[in-house]
Amino acid sequence: MADWENLRHFMAVGRNGTLSGAARALKVDHATVSRRLAALEAELDVMLVDRLPRSCRLTAIGQQVFDQAVTMESAADGVARIAQAAHTPLIGKVTLSAPPVLVAHLLAQYLADFRYLYPDVRLSLAAQAQQVSLSRREADVAIRLVRPEETGSFARKVGTMAFGLYARRDYAHREAPDRWQFIAYDESFADMPQQKWLLGIAGARPVACELSDISGHLIAARAGAGVAGLPCFLGDADPDLMQVGEDVPPFSREIWLMVHRDLRRMSSVRAVMDFVVALITQHGGFSA
Template sequence: MIDWENLRYLLAVAHTGSLSGAARHLGVDHATVSRRLAGLEEQVEVRLLERLPRACRLTPIGQRVVELAQGMEESAYAIERLIDASRSPLSGTVTLSAPPVLVANFLAGRLASFRQQNPAVRISVSSETRKVSLARREADVILRLSRPEEPSSVVRKIGRMPFGLYASRQYIHLHHPPAWEFITYNEGFADVPRRQWLARFQGERASACEINDVNGHLTAAQAGAGVAGLPVFIGDTDARLQRVAPDAEPFSCDIWIAVHRDLRRTPPVRAVMDFIAKIVADHPGLESLPNKRV
């Protein structure tokens, strides 16, 4: 019988494209991944991977093995979700994946309140924008600024995050709009709506720098680098910043929450989702939507 753990390592390499990526994904060292894969190939007596200098490529038989192993993985996770959903006590750990801008400026300061209300539930937060899989248990709940598309998930839009234009009160060109320079995103963000909104207002004016993270835009604006598009709930409460061009085209990002359909009624997961929906609804600078449970 093939060792499932070794197949799990093969799947991680297939998902990430490299041994180092698989090691980070699984929380082990590079040598462990290499040893597991070597053990698998020795057991089946066929090469499953081509090891390149910076990546790994599946052989044709390796690709087929991965396709079959994915079905095994989905079944294993389905068993985990079934067991978790059968537990009624309001206790356990819930993993939450959320964008850095919401983790740093919104969620982190409210975790103590959640803990007081739910002392037996622990939230494990990953601050990230990458696509994560609820089906593979990479998270129990995800919070995103664009609609999650995984077929097995249940998704709800819980609010909107309005943006405005801000600059440091000490910005040298604060009162001379033709000279404004902008803190922007690089071409990899060409299809991101907030970049397009900022570019329309910027027009032909210069970019001071490119940073692909809202928290980076905030820090650069505070330092006087230029004009940044920031969430209103951050910019309006920062005494170092001044809102500029209040008549600019309005823009908002939708806030989405998603959970795997098998876990939506699990008490700890339910508690986390309800708490997030409530603090979004109550927070100044965020626009809430009519309450409708996931």
């Protein structure tokens, strides 16, 4: 097996293109880099680098060795992150990205409880309809309404959010479905599953208004503007609203909790994940 220090010096040559550049990057002298490179070539019994007058160029086999070494380096860094996470105290900032409806109407209501349980963890809630990248550290933990496919991350289904049609209790046309008017999203949300579901129910009946977020739909329905498709945990909790429509096709969204594998065992991140799971599983408005 090749000596790791020799490989590390070789990678520096491959990245910088010269022995002197590698030496500066590693904060060693030129001779050390040259010696380490020669030692690696002797170990492997292959020529890895063409030494040109002003630069170094990887040979064909050198490029293959370089690519494998980079993969080894990445794996070693991952081991270090996992070890660090295991010893990280229950302190620091954790960013949780979640759909706006869950941030505004569920998570934000329990921030005081979280703070009481974990006074040294600062929970930063990001209400984001779009997906974020955990690998680029755009968030530490994410809640998504579709099954995540990002590589390098751990995902777990934590519940299901059912939807229903809701209208104000004294909505003028509540007992006349053929005269219903609907509260929908604008055209930029045409591909959103709940928009397709709602418009499929509406059919030829008119859309009374369009709003870009679910909180606006709730307020408009409460004001009597029309019939809205709302998460049941939201509509059922509002005393001014009631569920309408007996033959409405069922619709729901899965709730997935996602974290990068390297952060999964970090104490502060684990605390946030456990708190989210407890909220959703214990809340009466969600199913398994």
